[in-house]
Structures are given as structure tokens and as C-alpha cells.
Amino acid sequence: MNRETWLITGGAGYIGTHIADLFIQDGKDVVLLDSLYQGLEPRVNYLRKKHNQEILLEVVDIRDYTAVENVLSSHNFTGIVHTAALKAVGESVEKPDEYKEVNYTATTKLLELAQKYGIKKFLFSSTAAVYGSPDTMEPCKENGPLAPISPYGSTKLDAESKVTEFINTPGYSGTSLRFFNVVGTAAQELLDNSVENLVPIVLGKLNNGQAPVIFGIDYPTQDGTCVRDYVDVRDIAAAHLVAANATSPIPPIINVGTGRGASVREIIKLVLDATNKADTEVIEAPRRAGDPAFLCADVSLAAKEMGFKSKYSLEESIRSLF
Ligand SMILES: NC(=O)c1ccc[n+]([C@@H]2O[C@H](COP(=O)([O-])OP(=O)(O)OC[C@H]3O[C@@H](n4cnc5c(N)ncnc54)[C@H](O)[C@@H]3O)[C@@H](O)[C@H]2O)c1
Known part of the structure; x- marks a missing residue:
């Protein structure tokens, strides 16, 4: 059988390089495409060295359609x-047009x-942000209410529907995977360099000698702080491999999470313990607008239709960062 070659856009990014790593281990060739806006060539160099092979990195903006077509x-x-996408929720409110261009128009x-x-075959990186800010304490189901509250979430939701049209064309396949909060790393060289998620935010504070902040301690959760679903990036990569290798159709939209929630207070404690800073003061601040109390994945569809279950515990994900 011929070796498969996969194009990975955002291929120098945090998640893209983890997917590339696993696809290469599975015997596939990969070509990476990234504008290097957030992506890092040293991550690709790490993969080249690890796998002892040339890995093509096309430095291209996905909005440059001529260059994309050439690839x-x-x-x-x-x-x-x-x-490949822009993924900063706050920034998306300031730059909705740019988010639409990159996340939606370039995807179409x-x-x-x-x-x-x-x-x-097309596998699309979607996000739990499409669920918005649900006011229930039930895990989100793929066919449940969708109400993004940021341009980031809406551009991803709009792109999903185009991906679904593509997948529904006879002979075509793939899925949109809705990732929840991605954590962990397979190697120090592949760490997340953004500060969008709680774990990098807490680590950034500690590195600058500042106290981590909890926004809201009066939510209707066990310890009063918000609960989210933290899924390891190695599990995200594994879900892509299962989807890429699927020999029969899989649902067009699938959550990728753990199905378990962890609270902000728990995460901060795990990070403080892992950095031997358990005595650090933690600031308790008022709630922020738009933060749901509970946002976790219902992972039954991934289990039933792809035989996929996350493997890494939160402790393992956090330990992998050090
Ligand atoms: N990290 C998370 O917790 C999370 C959660 C849900 C969904 N996602 C989605 O997963 C995907 C990957 O996220 P990530 O965490 O690896 O982020 P990342 O920023 O590390 O990766 C995105 C990559 O896309 C590239 N990129 C951005 N704009 C581009 C453009 N115009 N042309 C070409 N390349 C461009 C960046 O340089 C970067 O390397 C994104 O689509 C994101 O929306 C991430």
C-alpha cells in the first residue's frame, strides 16, 4: 500500500505538531503549512530530529489562496x-473581521x-466555544444547543457547517472535532506558547512572581469555582489518528474531551503542587461576564462511533509540562 501523505495546516502550532508527531509514528508522511504567526519552526526541527527525516514546512498564510493552491x-x-486558526477569544471581539477571514473564509x-x-478526507479543529455559555450543569452533547458568545466561537461554528457539507458529499469523509480545554505536552519542545488556557495563565503568573487569580467563587459547583473539561494534547492527536484511519463513516461532529470536569481551584492547586509553590497566595476576584459554571464534554459519541476514549489523567497532563 502506498504511504499516505497528509497536509496539516497550523502544522507548526501546539496541536498541529502533536498531530504530525503521531501521524509520522503511524507511518504517514506529513506536509506542514503554517504562517508562523503563532507557530514555531523549532517545534518542527524537534520533530525532524526525533523522526530523523525531513519534514516539509510550507510557510504560507491560509488566506493566500494562490500559495495554498500551489501546495x-x-x-x-x-x-x-x-x-490553522486564530484562537484568542478576547482578541476575536476586537478583530471580528480578521477572525472571520482566517477561521471561516479561508476554511471554505x-x-x-x-x-x-x-x-x-478533511479533519477540522473545532472547539467547545461553539456551545457558548450554557446555563446547565449537564455535559454538552454534539446535537445540543449551540450559542457561541464570541466571534471566535461563531466563526468556528460557521466553518463546521461548511466542513459538514464537504463530508456529506458522496465519496468524501472526515469530521469536525470539538476540542475542550487542551493541556499537556509530549515534549518540552512542543509546549503551548499561548496564554489562552488556565494552565499557561497560572504558570505565567507564577513565573512573573504574581498570584494566580480565581474569577468567581460563588458558582453552583462543588467548590464554587468554574468547572471545565481538560483534555491532553496527546489524546487530541490520538483522536485525529483514529478519525484519519477510520474505514467507515464517522459522525460529522464529535466532542473530544475527557467527560470529567476539574475546577479552577483544583487546577491551580495541581499547578502549585507541581511547581512546589503550594504556599502561594491565590487571589479571589469577582465573576467575569460570560463564564459558564460548567462546560464539559459528553464523550459518549466518540466512544461509540470511533472507539475513542481519552487516556491521560489531569495529573499526568500537568506533570508533562515540567
Ligand atoms: N488549544 C486549545 O485549547 C484549543 C481548544 C479548542 C480548539 N482549538 C483549536 O485547535 C486549533 C489549533 O490550536 P492550537 O492550540 O494548536 O493553537 P496554535 O496557535 O498553537 O496553532 C494554530 C496555528 O495556526 C497558525 N495560523 C494562524 N493563522 C494562520 C494563517 N492565517 N495562515 C496559516 N497559519 C496560521 C498559527 O501560526 C499556529 O501555528 C485551532 O484551530 C484552535 O481553534 C484549540
């Missing part, structure tokens, strides 16, 4: 893993080009 036309891709163009070049 698609010069390889025989089996499929595309599309992780990429799908059109994939069709033009006969690339029939």
Missing part, C-alpha cells in the same frame, strides 16, 4: 487536518481547493 497541487494528499476556500484536487 495542494504539488502533492498527492490523502487528507487535510485543518488546525480550503474545502473548495480540496475538492478541486480530489482530496477527500
